[in-house]
Amino acid sequence: MISKHLLLPCWEVDNVITSIDHNEIYIRGLRSLLLDVDGTLLSKNSSCLDKNVFSWVQKLKKVHKIYLISNNPSFSRIQAVAKELDLPFIHKALKPRTYFLIKALNEMGSDINEAAIIGDRIFTDVLAGNRIGIYTILVRSIEKGNRYKYNKTHNVEKFISSMLGAYKK
């Protein structure tokens, strides 16, 4: 179930995070979730959560433990999102480094076999998750009005991953 290769997501959702069915997460045995923030929960250019994203997270919270884990250096930005969602958070997480992922999982008292990271980037979110052996879910970026740029970045990451022999579509 867990990917044995770096840069290979366990589950690629070809859509934004809100397209993920909560039951599907449960069925896959996942109980603790590390959520990326920028590009995954909201646009980098926005400070307001979309209503759908807010509702999706609230429903997820009823069954799962959740921790926000962001590479964004702005404490105030990530704190504001965490406060709105009433979730613990780490900013400046330095993904793909693993220290803060492990710290978050320990704080939640999570079983590593039931943990997953959900994010929009292969080279930070997926790689960090792969490195500590947790389930990884790659979602499409939620960025609005910048589709071309996003696709370009995402495709470049996939291309490099495939060159490294890791990514298989």
Ligand SMILES: [Mg+2]
């Ligand atoms: Mg992101």
